Amino acid sequence: MTEPVTTAPTAASPGTEAVIRIEGLCKSFDGRLVLDHVNLEVDRGRIVSVIGQSGGGKSTLMRCVNLLERPDQGTVEVGGEVVHSGGRMVCRDLPGLRRTVGMVFQRFHLFPHLTAVENVILAQRKAGVPEQVALERAVALLRRVNVAHRGLARTEQLSGGEQQRVAIARALALKPEVLLFDEPTSSLDPEATREVLSVMRELAADGMTMLLVTHELPFAREVSDHVVFVDGGRIVEEGSPQDVLDNPAQARTREFLASYGTT
Ligand SMILES: Nc1ncnc2c1ncn2[C@@H]1O[C@H](COP(=O)(O)OP(=O)(O)OP(=O)(O)O)[C@@H](O)[C@H]1O
Ligand SMILES: [Mg+2]
Numbered sequence: 001m002t003e004p005v006t007t008a009p010t011a012a013s014p015g016t017e018a019v020i021r022i023e024g025l026c027k028s029f030d031g032r033l034v035l036d037h038v039n040l041e042v043d044r045g046r047i048v049s050v051i052g053q054s055g056g057g058k059s060t061l062m063r064c065v066n067l068l069e070r071p072d073q074g075t076v077e078v079g080g081e082v083v084h085s086g087g088r089m090v091c092r093d094l095p096g097l098r099r100t101v102g103m104v105f106q107r108f109h110l111f112p113h114l115t116a117v118e119n120v121i122l123a124q125r126k127a128g129v130p131e132q133v134a135l136e137r138a139v140a141l142l143r144r145v146n147v148a149h150r151g152l153a154r155t156e157q158l159s160g161g162e163q164q165r166v167a168i169a170r171a172l173a174l175k176p177e178v179l180l181f182d183e184p185t186s187s188l189d190p191e192a193t194r195e196v197l198s199v200m201r202e203l204a205a206d207g208m209t210m211l212l213v214t215h216e217l218p219f220a221r222e223v224s225d226h227v228v229f230v231d232g233g234r235i236v237e238e239g240s241p242q243d244v245l246d247n248p249a250q251a252r253t254r255e256f257l258a259s260y261g262t263t
Contacts, residue, residue, distance in 0.1 A: 017043060017044045017080070018044075018077070019177050020042040020065055020076075020211060021075075021077040022039060022040040022077070023074055023077075024037050024038075024073060024074035025038040025064060025076065026073035027071050027072050033233055034057045034060050035061055036232075037234070038233070040228065040235070044177075045207045045208075046210075046226065047212065047223050047224050047225050048210070048211050048224065048228060049212045049213075049224040049226070049241075050212065050213045050214075050230055051213075051215070051217065051220060051230070051256075052229055052231050052236075053231060056231050056232060057233040058213040059182050059183075059213065062103070062213060064076060065078065065101055065180060065211065066078075066097060066180065067083060067089070067094065068103075070087075073087055074086075078100055078101060078178075079100050095127070100176055100178070101176060101177070102172065102174060102179045104164070104180070104182070105182055106182055108160070108167045110155040110163055110166060110170070112155045113156075115151065115152050116151045116153060116155070116158065117135070117152065119155065119166055119167075120134075120138035120170045121138045123170055124137065124138070138151075138173060139151065141172050142169050144169065144199075144202075145169045145199045146165065146195070146199065147166055150162050160187060161188055161189075161191070161195045161196055162192075164184055165199055168184075168196070168200075177209060178208075179208055179209070179211075181211070181214070182213045183213050183215065184196055184214075185216060186215060197216065197219050201219075215260075217245060221241040221245050222241075225240075226238065227243075227244040229250075229252075236252050237249060237250045237253045
């Protein structure tokens with residue numbers, strides 16, 4: 001029997017339990033501080049959007065969650081367990097962390113010589129999922145993101161929007177507790193953007209926990225429970241989408257939003 005493809009949270013009800021908790025996070029590159037005492041919490045079933053100008057530290061913040069970047073200071077907790085603290089790695093199971101925290105990148109990062117189905121199977125195979133289960137899960141997930149008809153096409157034969165939907169299927173295949181999206185539509189045309197946002201909207205409706213960096217402010221307003229404006233490595237302002245995007249308290253936030261023509 002094919003297993004159900006659910007992305008709904010399994011434990012506590014939404015908002016009662018932090019899946020990601022970051023405290024006092026600092027990170028420098030070449031002696032330059034790019035994250036400056038950042039605190040952030042993403043509760044189960046919630047969607048948090050991070051917005052801000054290029055170079056502000058948004059990607060670095062995301063990458064510190066799954067330890068693609070190692071923080072210099074502060075604490076990163078995932079699923080109730082401290083994974084990095086005081087500049088020291090505490091996580092003893094990095095592959096396990098990467099399964100718990102799925103990530104979708106701006107530039108898809110699929111294997112070019114593999115088909116869509118093979119791309120979704122590969123990570124599962126590495127995680128020890130039996131081949132038949134991995135195949136069934138891949139097919140179901142490709143259906144879920146509306147790209148099953150391209151399952152046998154190689155990455156290089158897929159459009160950008162199709163590739164990003166395959167990348168989302170791949171991220172879901174390991175049944176993550178939270179998905180990180182780093183500007184998932186920035187390299188897509190408007191139609192492909194709509195398709196990818198529609199898949200993300202469905203994931204949101206299903207109760208998937210998400211941390212999202214985006215320049216799609218109307219989308220952030222629509223799906224987010226919480227919006228965080230990051231500038232120069234600091235959280236300048238955060239709150240409900242209405243507060244931050246429609247009625248920002250900080251002049252810097254207003255200036256940033258004005259550059260989008262939204263205020
Ligand atoms: N591996 C690295 N080595 C050196 N500097 C880095 C590295 N990664 C990021 N930086 C620098 O850290 C700062 C923050 O970068 P980051 O990619 O987090 O910004 P961002 O907010 O995601 O920007 P964008 O909107 O352009 O994606 C930038 O000045 C960037 O050049
Ligand atoms: Mg970035």
